[in-house]
């Protein structure tokens with residue numbers, strides 16, 4: 001297949017997070033190519049263009065959409081731009097792979113869903129944590145029924161970003177400036193992979209108060225937030241987000257409990273991911289190592305992909321960025337819906353946004369809307385309620 005026939009990709013935010021998609025794209029030569037890169041950073045743009053061997057580069061997103069001759073847009077700009085840029089691309093009939101989070105309000109979510117419903121393009125949320133080795137392996141163990149009936153999970157995202165806030169100023173408002181779960185999909189994404197068909201239908205949230213100030217003397221949002229979430233099937237999920245507290249980063253940790261097994265991910269580099277399954281581990285007191293189950297249970301498809309990428313290195317979150325991008329590209333090439341489609345993206349994002357409302361109402365339990373109930377016109381302003 002020639003470059004002309006390949007799916008043409010445009011990457012916006014190509015000089016930031018957008019850089020990490022290179023390894024994945026190299027896996028499908030001839031089938032996809034980066035046609036255009038876009039970034040406001042004029043000084044860094046030539047390097048991005050070279051990195052992807054892009055035919056053209058733009059500083060203006062709308063110009064890229066109108067002139068870039070694209071099939072796919074990868075959106076890797078700051079969070080508050082995602083909804084609008086996704087809508088513009090979907091309205092132009094393009095496929096969208098959008099970085100987390102998809103939007104910064106429930107209202108914006110409605111508008112993205114509306115655009116996705118009406119578009120000929122497909123939408124996928126680029127939740128790379130769903131594609132770590134551990135997540136894929138646990139997902140397979142769940143699929144094979146080894147956890148029994150799953151009724152509890154917890155996840156934490158503990159990543160102190162106070163300095164990073166000063167270099168990427170949008171974080172100071174959208175990640176550490178609003179009480180509640182502002183950046184929750186890395187925690188909730190894998191958990192929902194392990195609860196297939198489930199969605200969170202109500203949440204409440206509490207915070208730990210303010211103990212840190214930014215360099216201007218202003219409080220960040222509350223240091224730690226804990227969201228409790230109940231699923232439609234009666235399961236309970238606990239999510240903790242902390243992007244402020246002075247401490248070593250632990251991005252991310254997970255626990256899962258079913259009737260016949262449980263899993264606890266490592267909290268430190270010198271620990272291992274632990275698992276205990278009644279079918280495989282005799283002694284209830286002795287954990288097994290998750291890694292010991294890789295040989296038998298790791299999905300062959302992803303094993304082959306990781307092996308194929310070994311020569312290029314597993315750049316980007318131990319290969320999960322590349323695997324996630326391939327999941328999107330391969331779905332498009334096969335004419336299949338992408339795995340983290342618009343409704344699954346909303347399942348991962350809406351609970352956090354509703355938790356922000358819970359914080360404004362003294363931790364009240366609030367219903368989380370189901371985007372599947374939103375029709376194509378749901379994005380019109382004034383229709384949003386939680």
Ligand SMILES: NC(=O)c1ccc[n+]([C@@H]2O[C@H](COP(=O)([O-])OP(=O)(O)OC[C@H]3O[C@@H](n4cnc5c(N)ncnc54)[C@H](O)[C@@H]3O)[C@@H](O)[C@H]2O)c1
Pocket residue numbers: 012013014015016017018038039040041059060061076077078079081099100101126127128168317
């Ligand atoms: N999935 C992950 O593991 C992961 C990791 C880091 C960041 N992210 C997400 O990726 C996104 C970007 O994060 P980052 O750390 O790269 O941020 P960043 O601020 O370092 O980079 C953003 C880039 O977008 C460019 N940009 C900003 N506005 C633009 C516009 N209107 N048009 C074109 N370019 C524009 C900036 O010049 C910059 O190069 C965020 O949404 C963040 O949540 C995800």
